[in-house]
Each structure stands twice: as structure tokens, then as C-alpha cells.
Amino acid sequence: MIIESPSSKVKVITDDKGNFFADNLAAGKKYTLIVQSKLHKFAVPAGVIDSLSGNAEIFLKAGKRAAVPNMTARPFAQQPVKSVKPASCIVSGRVTAGGKALQNVSVNSKSGAAAATNENGEYSVSVMKGDDITLEPALAGYAFTPETAVIQNVNGDKTDVNFQAEAKVHTLSGYAVDKDHKGVKGVSLKAHGLAGDFSTNAKGFYKIPGMPHKGKITVVPESAKYNFYPERMEISLEDELVANDIYAYPKNIRKAEFFVYGGVNYDVYPEINPVSIVLLSPQGGRVSMRITDERGSVIKEVETDISPNTAAVAQWDGDTSSSESAPAGRYAVSVSGAGFNGEIQEFNIQR
Numbered sequence: 001m002i003i004e005s006p007s008s009k010v011k012v013i014t015d016d017k018g019n020f021f022a023d024n025l026a027a028g029k030k031y032t033l034i035v036q037s038k039l040h041k042f043a044v045p046a047g048v049i050d051s052l053s054g055n056a057e058i059f060l061k062a063g064k065r066a067a068v069p070n071m072t073a074r075p076f077a078q079q080p081v082k083s084v085k086p087a088s089c090i091v092s093g094r095v096t097a098g099g100k101a102l103q104n105v106s107v108n109s110k111s112g113a114a115a116a117t118n119e120n121g122e123y124s125v126s127v128m129k130g131d132d133i134t135l136e137p138a139l140a141g142y143a144f145t146p147e148t149a150v151i152q153n154v155n156g157d158k159t160d161v162n163f164q165a166e167a168k169v170h171t172l173s174g175y176a177v178d179k180d181h182k183g184v185k186g187v188s189l190k191a192h193g194l195a196g197d198f199s200t201n202a203k204g205f206y207k208i209p210g211m212p213h214k215g216k217i218t219v220v221p222e223s224a225k226y227n228f229y230p231e232r233m234e235i236s237l238e239d240e241l242v243a244n245d246i247y248a249y250p251k252n253i254r255k256a257e258f259f260v261y262g263g264v265n266y267d268v269y270p271e272i273n274p275v276s277i278v279l280l281s282p283q284g285g286r287v288s289m290r291i292t293d294e295r296g297s298v299i300k301e302v303e304t305d306i307s308p309n310t311a312a313v314a315q316w317d318g319d320t321s322s323s324e325s326a327p328a329g330r331y332a333v334s335v336s337g338a339g340f341n342g343e344i345q346e347f348n349i350q351r
Helices: none
Strands: 002-005 008-011 030-034 040-043 055-059 072-075 088-097 106-109 114-116 122-128 133-138 142-145 149-151 163-167 169-177 188-191 205-212 216-222 226-229 233-236 246-250 257-261 275-280 285-292 298-306 312-316 329-337 340-349
Touching: 088 133, 106 122, 114 122, 122 133, 169 216, 188 205, 205 216, 246 257, 246 275, 257 340, 275 298, 275 329, 275 340, 285 312, 298 312
Parallel strands: 088 163, 169 246
Antiparallel strands: 002 008, 002 030, 030 055, 040 072, 088 122, 106 114, 106 133, 133 149, 142 163, 169 205, 188 216, 216 233, 226 246, 257 275, 275 312, 285 298, 285 329, 329 340
């Protein structure tokens, strides 16, 4: 509330009981009481003031507090708010693969609109009239044509925004190498479920195209001269199917030899797979392996029993004897026992 005179203005607020007062008003002047509220308008009870439309004029005398009429508040009549629904349009289409409906394709837009195709390959999204929209389909294992669909200034429903999907295929590649990491030529590889003959070239490199995008596949190396580690590869199909290397060793083992399974570059990733030390010997017995770091310090010792003329695999998880992870770097393993005489092979740990 504001109590106003020609020369002053005082603002007062009612307390929690609806009472208010103002002190130190000049005597003998005319004041106007202006009642304000964002939520109410006021009426004075009959017999006090006939009608109070909002303002009331009173006169105050010096030394006395003004007796201000009581007032009753009632809420303003609430006017209904009419909601206006924005105009929107429907953009729809169909996604097919090889002429057949493709279900569960996510069709997304930068504006946040999204939909998934149903069993008939159909989808629909809502867009504000006059807006632009860019649609992008996505489903693991598929590529789409077009990759995106751009519709500018949508001014009505559009029902022919279609996409063609094609299943992705990948190529599996790697090397067949001997214990010295030299390529082995002429190794045949059988990929179960895929037609065709695949073999390594003069550098030991092989490539198997036409791998499906999802699932697993088994690849088995074969040779009249060699056995292999691993004997078969169980491969989970992903986008990158490289460095799936195999090691070849003679079927007739004439002397003790070993190799660290870790790829052509002698790189191993113990966080993904343990370090595999493949042991070959015409003798059987107990084998001791000593792993050293770049300074020559022994960080781990591993022992295992092997059988004659059979590949045995000892694994190291990449931890030191104090149960700490060995950092990335250059390492060496030496092997003794069962025909081994401290032979050494170096390898890299990658983290």
C-alpha cells in the first residue's frame, strides 16, 4: 500500500494479520491511500465506505495515528487461458534392405526428434511447420543410402523419405609367422561359413573378405608341414579385424624352441589377453621361465610342465611378483629345462 501526499510518498505492507500503520505523517495535509495487489481487488464493507474502487482519500491530524478503514480482499476473477497448439507436420518413410523391410532402425534428427522402424520398416517423426529437419538412420551392421535426408521449410506432411540399407561386411587379415616372426607361405585358412580358399602369400600375409558384421566365426589354419598356435581362431566380428596372427611350428619337433605370442611386432596387450609363451620340445619335463625388464631386473618367474612333441602354453598376466602391473616397455623371457638352455626372446608390453 502507498500513502501519498503532494510532497511525500510512504509505502507500507500489511502484516500476517492484515494490519498496517504509518508513523510520522505531516499533520493537516491531504493523503491518498492507494491499495495495490497483484492478486486481489478490494471492496469496503457497507457502512464504512460506500464504495472503494481501489483508492481511498483520508485526512490525518497531527499527533494521532490515522484510523484507516478496514478492507476486505477478494481474488480477481481468473480468465481462462487459451492454449494455442503449434502447427506441426509429419515426416515419414520406409527403410528396406534388399527390398525387404528392416525393423529397429533408429531414425534420428539433430532437433531431437527420433523414431524406430516397425516390422514393416516404417517410421514417422513430428516437425514444426516451417522448420528444417535432417534425418539420419542408424543400425549396427548396416550402411544407408542416403546417409542423411535434409528437408527444408517443412510446410506439410511428407511421406516419401525412404532409405536403403546394406549389410556391412568386413575383411579379416593377419600373418602366419614362425618363431623368428618370419612369414610362412602357403598356409591354407578355412573360414567356417564362408565359401572360398584363402592362403598366405610369400610374406605370410592372409586376407579373408566377406566377413559378416555381427556374430562369431571360426578360422582354422592348415598345412602339411606345420602345426599352429592357436590351432583355431574364434573371432568376434567387429569393425577392425586386423592383426589376427598365427604361429607356425614344425610338425616334427626336433629341438626345444619357444615364442611369445603377440603379433608380428612382438607387441602384447596383457590387459586384453595374457602374455602367452608357447613351448615346443622333443622332451617332456619341468620348464622355468624368467621375465626381466629393460634393466635386466627379474620381475616374475613362471614354471610349468610340458609333454614331449606337443605345444604347451604358459601364460603371464602382466603382473610382477609384487602383484603390480608391469608398465609398458621392452621385456625379455628366458626359458630353461626340458631341453631349453636359457634361450631368450624379447617382446613389448603395450598399455
